[in-house]
Amino acid sequence: MKRWLIGGGVLLVLFAGLVTAAALVPESPDRVAGSITNPRPAGVRALGQVLLRDGVAVTQVTTLAEAAAAADDATLAVHLSADLSEPALARLRDVAADLVVINAGGPTDTSIDALSDSRIQADYWWSNQDHPTASCTDPDALAAGSITPSSTGLRGLVDTVTTCFPGEDGTALYAQAQTDRHRLTVIAGDRWLRNDTITANGNAALALRVFGRNPKLVWYLPGADALPQGQQDATGLDLFSLLPPWSRVVFALLLAAGAAAALWRGRRFGGLVRELLPVEVPASEVSAGLGRLYRQSAARGHAAAGLRAATVHRVAARLGLPASAPPGLVVDRLARATGDPPSAVEALCYGPPPPTDAALVELATGLTDLERKLTTRE
Amino acid sequence: MAISGRVPLLLLIGVVAVVAWPQPIVVVAWVGVVALLCCLDLALAARPDRLRIVRDLPGSVRLTESATSRLTLTNPGTRTARVQVRDAWPPSASPAAERPRLVLAGGESLRQVTRLTPTRRGDLAAAAVTVRSYGPLGLAARQRSLEVPGVLRVMPEFRSRSHLPYRLARLRELDGQAAVHVRGQGTEFDSLREYALGDDVRSIDWRASARATRTMVRTWRPERDRHILIVLDTSRWAAGRIGGSGKSVDQLRLDAGIEACLLMAALGAASGDRMSLLVVDQEVRLRYPGGGKGSVLAAFANGLSLAEPALTETDWALVAGQVDQLCRQRSLLILITGLDPALYADGLGTVLATLAHDHQVVIGHVTDPSAEARPTDLADAGAVYDAAARGRLWLATQSLAARVTRMGVEVVQAVPDRLAPAVCDAYLALKAAGRL
Numbered sequence: 144m145k146r147w148l149i150g151g152g153v154l155l156v157l158f159a160g161l162v163t164a165a166a167l168v169p170e171s172p173d174r175v176a177g178s179i180t181n182p183r184p185a186g187v188r189a190l191g192q193v194l195l196r197d198g199v200a201v202t203q204v205t206t207l208a209e210a211a212a213a214a215d216d217a218t219l220a221v222h223l224s225a226d227l228s229e230p231a232l233a234r235l236r237d238v239a240a241d242l243v244v245i246n247a248g249g250p251t252d253t254s255i256d257a258l259s260d261s262r263i264q265a266d267y268w269w270s271n272q273d274h275p276t277a278s279c280t281d282p283d284a285l286a287a288g289s290i291t292p293s294s295t296g297l298r299g300l301v302d303t304v305t306t307c308f309p310g311e312d313g314t315a316l317y318a319q320a321q322t323d324r325h326r327l328t329v330i331a332g333d334r335w336l337r338n339d340t341i342t343a344n345g346n347a348a349l350a351l352r353v354f355g356r357n358p359k360l361v362w363y364l365p366g367a368d369a370l371p372q373g374q375q376d377a378t379g380l381d382l383f384s385l386l387p388p389w390s391r392v393v394f395a396l397l398l399a400a401g402a403a404a405a406l407w408r409g410r411r412f413g414g415l416v417r418e419l420l421p422v423e424v425p426a427s428e429v430s431a432g433l434g435r436l437y438r439q440s441a442a443r444g445h446a447a448a449g450l451r452a453a454t455v456h457r458v459a460a461r462l463g464l465p466a467s468a469p470p471g472l473v474v475d476r477l478a479r480a481t482g483d484p485p486s487a488v489e490a491l492c493y494g495p496p497p498p499t500d501a502a503l504v505e506l507a508t509g510l511t512d513l514e515r516k517l518t519t520r521e
Numbered sequence: 522m523a524i525s526g527r528v529p530l531l532l533l534i535g536v537v538a539v540v541a542w543p544q545p546i547v548v549v550a551w552v553g554v555v556a557l558l559c560c561l562d563l564a565l566a567a568r569p570d571r572l573r574i575v576r577d578l579p580g581s582v583r584l585t586e587s588a589t590s591r592l593t594l595t596n597p598g599t600r601t602a603r604v605q606v607r608d609a610w611p612p613s614a615s616p617a618a619e620r621p622r623l624v625l626a627g628g629e630s631l632r633q634v635t636r637l638t639p640t641r642r643g644d645l646a647a648a649a650v651t652v653r654s655y656g657p658l659g660l661a662a663r664q665r666s667l668e669v670p671g672v673l674r675v676m677p678e679f680r681s682r683s684h685l686p687y688r689l690a691r692l693r694e695l696d697g698q699a700a701v702h703v704r705g706q707g708t709e710f711d712s713l714r715e716y717a718l719g720d721d722v723r724s725i726d727w728r729a730s731a732r733a734t735r736t737m738v739r740t741w742r743p744e745r746d747r748h749i750l751i752v753l754d755t756s757r758w759a760a761g762r763i764g765g766s767g768k769s770v771d772q773l774r775l776d777a778g779i780e781a782c783l784l785m786a787a788l789g790a791a792s793g794d795r796m797s798l799l800v801v802d803q804e805v806r807l808r809y810p811g812g813g814k815g816s817v818l819a820a821f822a823n824g825l826s827l828a829e830p831a832l833t834e835t836d837w838a839l840v841a842g843q844v845d846q847l848c849r850q851r852s853l854l855i856l857i858t859g860l861d862p863a864l865y866a867d868g869l870g871t872v873l874a875t876l877a878h879d880h881q882v883v884i885g886h887v888t889d890p891s892a893e894a895r896p897t898d899l900a901d902a903g904a905v906y907d908a909a910a911r912g913r914l915w916l917a918t919q920s921l922a923a924r925v926t927r928m929g930v931e932v933v934q935a936v937p938d939r940l941a942p943a944v945c946d947a948y949l950a951l952k953a954a955g956r957l
Contacts, residue, residue, distance in 0.1 A: 388543050389539060389540045389543035391543075392539045392543045392544065392545055392547065392548050393536055393539055393540065393543075395545070395548045396532065396533075396535055396536055396539050396548050396551065396552075397533075397536075399532055399548070399552050400529045400532035400533050401529070403524065403528045403529040403532055403555075404526075404529040406524055406528075407523075407524050407525060407526050407528060407529060410523040410524070410664070412523075412605075412607045412620075412651055412653065412664075413607050413609050413648075413649055413650075413651030413664075413666050414609075414648070414649065414651075414666065416609050416610065416611050416612065416648040417611065417648075418611045418612050418613055419611075419643075421641075421760070421773075421829050421830060422760050422829075422830055422831070422832050423760055423761075423762045423773065423830075424757065424760050424761055424762065424832075425761065425762055425764075426761035426762055426763045426764075426774065426889045427889055427891060427911075428761070429863075429914060430907065430910045430911045430914050431907065431910075433910035433913070433914065434903070434906045434907035434908075434909065434910035434911070435906075436910075437906040437909060437910055438902070438903055438906040445909075446905065446906050446909035446910075447909070449909040449910070449912045449913035449916070450905070450908065450909045450912050452912070452913075452916055453912030453913070453915055453916055454912075456916060456919065466919075466923070500902040500905075501902075503902060503905055504901075504902055504905050507905045507908060507909075
């Protein structure tokens with residue numbers, strides 16, 4: 144038994160170590176949503192494979208330096224799921240390659256504004272139609288016909304921006320602009336190019352035309368170096384930055400001391416000792432059960448008869464009468480002993496059964512009073 | 522293996538070093554040093570199973586009194602042992618937990634005392650003795666549980682012994698009380714003495730007076746050397762717990778029965794009668810034929826300390842058979858059992874007539890004080906129904922008691938605390954009347 148417990152404990156510790164290691168090791172890009180090497184439904188590997196077969200050199204990068212190095216014969220696709228830092232945006236704005244921004248949701252307003260020099264604004268997109276039509280002159284959009292929409296949308300702020308796939312209130316899914324450095328395409332949502340939806344509507348046509356425009360494609364998944372400082376973790380605030388520099392190590396030492404204290408207090412000084420307990424039942428189990436039965440079946444007559452018989456038995460013994468004394472004699476002697484009228488005593492001791500619970504309670508109170516009167520008189 | 526509270530303290534001392542050099546490697550190094558010290562300490566600790574442990578325990582103790590369990594530890598090796606010892610007992614023994622660290626140099630021995638105040642009757646078996654042997658630094662210890670057997674018998678409390686002096690005085694009064702006795706069956710001639718004022722004139726022995734020329738009276742003494750058999754019923758009836766109300770304590774019916782047995786044993790032995798005891802339910806739990814050497818009270822207490830109720834019905838045919846074996850002459854049979862109308866016809870009723878014919882039978886019946894108390898708060902219909910049920914059962918018991926009394930059986934009904942003296946009073950009354 145003990146051996147099994149120890150074995151189980153060791154297995155548990157190993158498992159905990161494995162989980163910790165898995166949590167600490169950085170996530171592989173093959174598992175990130177929007178990665179061009181991710182074969183899962185949320186990945187974009189299908190597009191990457193088709194582009195490769197068409198002769199486009201596809202590479203995926205996660206650092207800002209690699210992304211900014213894209214040459215002018217390449218297309219730089221930026222998969223945006225959060226705002227990037229100011230320096231990162233500035234470097235991307237000056238890149239020589241054509242820029243395609245996939246606005247995959249999240250807080251990306253500032254980034255799109257900065258990348259398009261305030262020409263395009265992120266917005267919500269909403270329409271009654273399931274499949275929005277191109278409704279513009281852009282050849283890529285026209286070739287696609289319709290794409291799968293997401294809830295994010297775009298709005299062109301100047302006339303030189305071409306917007307396609309309009310929604311109800313002037314927002315669009317596709318925006319095309321020419322900056323002084325490169326050609327900029329912004330497409331809202333990532334649902335139109337994911338592995339699970341790329342074959343629907345004209346999604347594939349739009350994706351192949353937009354990303355296959357140039358002989359090279361650099362697929363940029365912004366890594367930690369492109370994100371703003373201080374927002375690298377979910378809380379957005381590092382508590383230890385407010386404390387002295389040694390607080391982190393002291394905390395670790397306190398944890399170790401706490402673990403040692405747990406070991407110290409947790410180890411039992413010998414095993415638990417068994418106690419054999421005798422059986423017990425409540426002494427009043429029979430009378431309690433009988434009382435409950437009376438109550439359940441509302442046996443007022445039976446209960447009243449029991450109360451009366453017990454009282455008469457007791458007072459008869461007190462008055463020196465045998466238990467078998469006739470009712471007339473008992474009533475007569477009781478009336479004389481208590482001073483109550485004989486009719487009242489007879490009604491109390493030998494009357495009809497009470498019709499209601501209230502009458503039964505009244506009867507019981509009367510009998511108790513009678514007995515008490517007899518005991519205090521003597 | 523176990524660690525002491527010094528380990529976390531030692532780790533905490535490392536805070537000074539860590540504040541001075543706030544590097545993660547310092548934490549790792551400090552924890553490593555402490556772990557190393559623990560391992561070293563563990564390696565230097567004496568082996569606990571090398572210790573020789575002897576237990577010194579009294580054989581028995583009365584309930585509510587205290588006993589001490591002494592452990593003598595001897596270190597036969599040469600290495601000094603620093604040990605902490607736990608003498609484990611069941612919770613009802615309420616062992617006083619004081620476990621100092623003992624330092625045992627090689628060849629020395631020390632004694633550790635555990636005070637036990639049992640709260641439950643019966644045999645208490647000592648559990649294992651656990652030894653923690655610390656190293657010289659007192660950081661880590663080897664722990665081992667060793668079997669050092671020992672059994673402490675907890676005797677019944679015998680709370681009713683306070684009633685004994687008065688009953689013994691009554692017994693002495695019976696001695697020589699010729700006046701209350703009629704000559705005949707059951708009383709024995711003791712001696713002749715001179716007439717004193719107040720003696721019954723009927724006891725004057727005229728023949729002796731004529732010879733002595735003084736008025737002589739015969740004195741009598743109560744019967745001696747009668748056989749008394751107490752039958753204690755440990756069936757489901759005995760398992761009933763009667764809640765304490767007011768002065769009476771919370772106890773099982775069995776406890777009240779045991780008190781009655783013990784008080785009768787003390788009284789019967791003092792009056793020179795032979796006492797036997799039979800504890801029985803579905804089978805015979807204890808059979809003490811009496812007549813042996815030694816104190817009857819001690820033998821009864823010793824045997825009754827192990828009596829436990831069982832959730833079965835009593836096998837009265839078995840009881841009748843045992844009574845036949847134990848009583849060769851007409852005896853006083855004291856049955857401590859319940860007069861339950863529902864069980865009487867198929868149980869006690871089948872054998873009581875025969876028993877009452879062959880012997881003088883006294884039935885001791887424990888009543889529930891809460892059932893006897895008059896219902897005071899009858900505002901609730903549920904309470905009235907309960908009171909009615911209690912009244913009906915009480916009536917049935919009374920009529921059964923009346924029936925049994927007509928067979929010549931004495932019925933003693935008393936609340937738990939009063940049962941023992943009431944049974945003894947019935948015995949004294951029978952003795953005074955010469956009906957044994």
